[in-house]
Amino acid sequence: MCAEACPASLLPQQLFWYAQAQDHERLEAHNLFDCIECGACSYVCPSNIPLVQYYRAAKGEIRHAQDEKVKADHARERFEFHKERIEQAEREKEEKRAARREAALKAKANPPAADKTDGASGSKAEAKPSSSAADIIAAAQARAAAKQASPEDQQAKLERTIAATEQRLIVAEEKLAEAIASDSDKQAVFSAAVENTRQKLQQSKTKLAELTA
Numbered sequence: 001m002c003a004e005a006c007p008a009s010l011l012p013q014q015l016f017w018y019a020q021a022q023d024h025e026r027l028e029a030h031n032l033f034d035c036i037e038c039g040a041c042s043y044v045c046p047s048n049i050p051l052v053q054y055y056r057a058a059k060g061e062i063r064h065a066q067d068e069k070v071k072a073d074h075a076r077e078r079f080e081f082h083k084e085r086i087e088q089a090e091r092e093k094e095e096k097r098a099a100r101r102e103a104a105l106k107a108k109a110n111p112p113a114a115d116k117t118d119g120a121s122g123s124k125a126e127a128k129p130s131s132s133a134a135d136i137i138a139a140a141q142a143r144a145a146a147k148q149a150s151p152e153d154q155q156a157k158l159e160r161t162i163a164a165t166e167q168r169l170i171v172a173e174e175k176l177a178e179a180i181a182s183d184s185d186k187q188a189v190f191s192a193a194v195e196n197t198r199q200k201l202q203q204s205k206t207k208l209a210e211l212t213a
């Protein structure tokens with residue numbers, strides 16, 4: 001009855017069986033997508049089977065499966081392209097490495113003539129630093145000798161130092177006396193300054209005595 005009622009000349013009963021079995025190939029082979037979902041088959045069905053709902057669900061499943069297949073194919077193509085690209089990059093790297101190795105071997109086997117001359121001049125270059133180091137040392141010694149003051153100059157310098165230190169000692173002793181008089185808490189500081197200045201004065205005097213002895 002359903003087959004007779006179908007305006008698309010389909011076989012609704014077979015479509016129903018394959019839809020229940022989710023047999024997509026046979027559904028498509030029986031032209032499921034020609035069904036216009038008019039409902040005539042369901043209308044005449046003595047068992048009141050909701051045929052159109054089965055067909056609609058089967059169409060959805062088939063479309064979903066097709067979409068998934070397209071996505072999977074696309075992902076597979078991308079993966080294969082990516083893999084091929086990496087392999088290609090690796091091949092290029094390996095080729096470059098091999099070229100470098102070969103060039104290095106060639107350079108080792110046939111060193112350029114310039115290298116030999118460089119090697120010869122290398123010993124000269126090594127000698128140069130020693131001579132330059134000797135020059136530097138000689139210059140430093142000359143500067144040190146120039147800096148070395150004459151005994152007369154040293155004596156004059158020490159005498160100036162002694163005079164200045166004596167002045168500083170007088171000032172320090174005055175400050176210490178004032179601190180003691182005012183019972184200031186800086187007595188210890190001034191006392192240390194006086195003692196330090198006395199020591200420096202004594203050292204300068206000793207040096208001067210040694211110089212003039």
Ligand code: SF4
Pocket residue numbers: 002005006007008009010011012034035036037038039040041042051052
């Ligand atoms: S619903 Fe589809 S199978 Fe049923 S009668 Fe209409 S066209 Fe034919």
